[in-house]
Amino acid sequence: MQIKMKWVLLLAGALASNVFNSNAQTKHEFSLGDNAFMLDGKPFQMISGEIHYPRVPREAWRSRLKMAKAMGLNTIGTYVFWNLHEPQKGKFDFTGNNDIVEFVKIAQQEGLWVILRPSPYVCAEWEFGGYPYWLLTEKGLVVRSKEQQYLKEYESYIKEVGKRLAPLQVNHGGNVLMVQIENEYGSYGSDKEYLAINQRMFKDAGFDGLLYTCDPADDAKNGHLPGLLPAINGLDDPKKVKELVNSLHNGKGPYYIAEWYPAWFDWWGAPHHTIPAEKYAGRLDSVLSAGISINMYMFHGGTTRGFMNGANYKDTSPYEPQISSYDYDAPLDEAGNPTPKFMSFRDVIAKHLPAGVKLPQVPASKPSMSIPTISMGRSISLMSVLPKPVTNVTPLTFEDLKQDYGYVLYRTRITGGRKGMLKLSELRDYAVVMVNGKMIGTLDRRLKQDSLEVTLPKGPVTLDLMVENMGRINFGKYLLQNKKGITEKVLFNHKELKGWEMFSLPFADTKAIKFNSPSKIIEGPSIKKGTFTVTKLDDTYLDMTKWGKGVIWVNGHNLGKYWSIGPQQTLYLPAEWLKKGANEIIVLELLKPEASILSGIEKPILGKLQ
Incomplete structure (x- = not known):
C-alpha cells in the first residue's frame, strides 16, 4: 500500500471518536473500496477486538470498552446469541445482561464502531453454538439448512433482532458498520442457495447496510456468497489474505481478518492454553502495515457463566466440554485487566498512528482481594429438594x-x-x-x-x-x-x-431452594449455603481446589462451573456482584458432600490439572 494511503487509513481509525462526538445521530456511509473500507468516502482501517456482552457483567461493559480504546481499537465485534434472546420458543429477552442494544450504544458513546454477528449460529464455545435447545424438540427441524421449520424459526428470531439493532447501523445514525450472515458456514456446508436465503432474511429484518461472510481460509470458497465481502479467519499472512480475498471477490478487496487468534480456549482435563505476546506482535504489525482490517478473537473473553459452555466433538477426538473461564489468554484478562499482551499490542498499534495522535491512557488495573475462609453453614441433600417427577417406561x-x-x-x-x-x-x-x-x-x-x-x-x-x-x-x-x-x-x-421417574433440576435460579432441614451427614450430591462479609468491593476468585464438581451462585448470580480435574481451579467473582456487608453463597456439589469451606484469593488459578 502506498505510504499516503496508509496514513489516511490510520488517521481515519485514530480519529473515529471525533465522528461520534460531532453528532451521534449523523448518518454515515460505509462501503467497499477496491482495497480498503470507505467511511464517508475516505479509506478506513478497522482495528477491532471481540467482546461478548453476556460474558461480561452489564455493570462492567463501559470499563471494558474504555480498555479497548486504550489499546488502540476503533471497533468492537460481538456475536448475538439466539439461545439467550429466545430461551423458550416465542419468548424473547433483551433485558439485563442480554441488553445488546445498550451494549452497542455504550460502545458508540465511547467512540467505538461495532461489527455485529447475529449469524444466527455463532459457535463461540457456546452451548449448541448459540442455538436454543428447543430447536431440538421441533420434529424434522434441521439447523443450517433450507428445511422449512428451521427457516421459519430463524426468520422469526432475526426479525426480533432486526427490530432492535437495524436502527443502529451507520446508515441510520448508529455505529454498526457491518453485519455478518451465518458464521464459518464453509466449515459445515456449501449450499449457496441457503446462504442467499440468509442474505434475504437479514435484509428483510432491516439490515440494509453492508453484509459479509466469514470462514477459515481453507473453507472460504464453500462459505462465501458471491457479491458479499469474504472475511477470513485464522490467516494473517498479508500476501495470502489478499490473494484469497481477490480470488473470491472479483480481484478486489477490501481485506478483513474477521477472527485473528492471539490465543485459544480451554476445555476440562486439558492444559491451559497460553501464547506469548512476542509470537503475535510482529504478525499484528505486518497485518496493519499492509492496510488489512482485523478483529482480534478474543480481545477480552470474560466468563461463560451459567450453563452456556459448549463442547467440541469429532470422530478423531473425545467429547471436550469447555470450562467456565473464557480468559482465552486474551490481551484483556478475565477480570478486565490489561496483560503484557495488551501492552505489547498497544505498542504495535501506537507505531501506526500519525505524528501527534496519542492513545488514551490505560486505565488502572482493578484491585482484587482475598476473602477469609467461608464456612458453608447449611447443607442439604439434593434428594430433599426434588420436584415432582415425570414418569415413563x-x-x-x-x-x-x-x-x-x-x-x-x-x-x-x-x-x-x-x-x-x-x-x-x-x-x-x-x-x-x-x-x-x-x-x-x-x-x-x-x-x-x-x-x-x-x-x-x-x-x-x-x-x-x-x-x-x-x-x-x-x-x-x-x-x-x-x-x-x-x-x-x-x-x-x-x-x-x-419404569423410570425423572426429576428436572435445571437450576435456573436458587430462589426455590429451601434450607429448612438441619445440616446432617450427606452421602450424595448436596447443596450448601453460607454467608460472608466484605467491607470493600473488589474482585476476587473463589478457590475450589479442594472441592469436587459443581456450580456456584453468589447473591443470585451464577458464576459458572468448577471441577477439580482442572485446568480451571477458581471461579471469578466480579466486584460488581458483591455488596458491602453480608453476601450469600450457594454451592451445588456433586462429588464431595464433606466439603464445607472455601476462600477467595487475589489471583486466578487457570492452569492446574489434578
Missing part, C-alpha cells in the same frame, strides 16, 4: 422433558442381592450413580465411560442416576446429535431397566 431426554440445561435425576427400582454391569447407552454427558442414596461411582462421556460394575444389596434397591448436561456440541457435523440426558436406555446385566 423408558428414560426421557432433557428435550423430552422440555428442559434446557442443568441436571436430571433418573430413578428406578430394581431387585437387589446381585452383581452385574450397569450400562447407560449414549450417556450425555456425566452421571453420578447412586444405590439407595449412596454414591457408588461416576460415568464420564469424555472418557467414553458408560458402564460400571455394580454390587446391589439385598432387598428392593433404588437406583438413582444424576445426569449432567456438560454442554451441547457447538461446532462441526454433530450439531443435530445434541440431545441430553440418557438418550437411549439403561441396561443391567444386558437387560433393559424400565
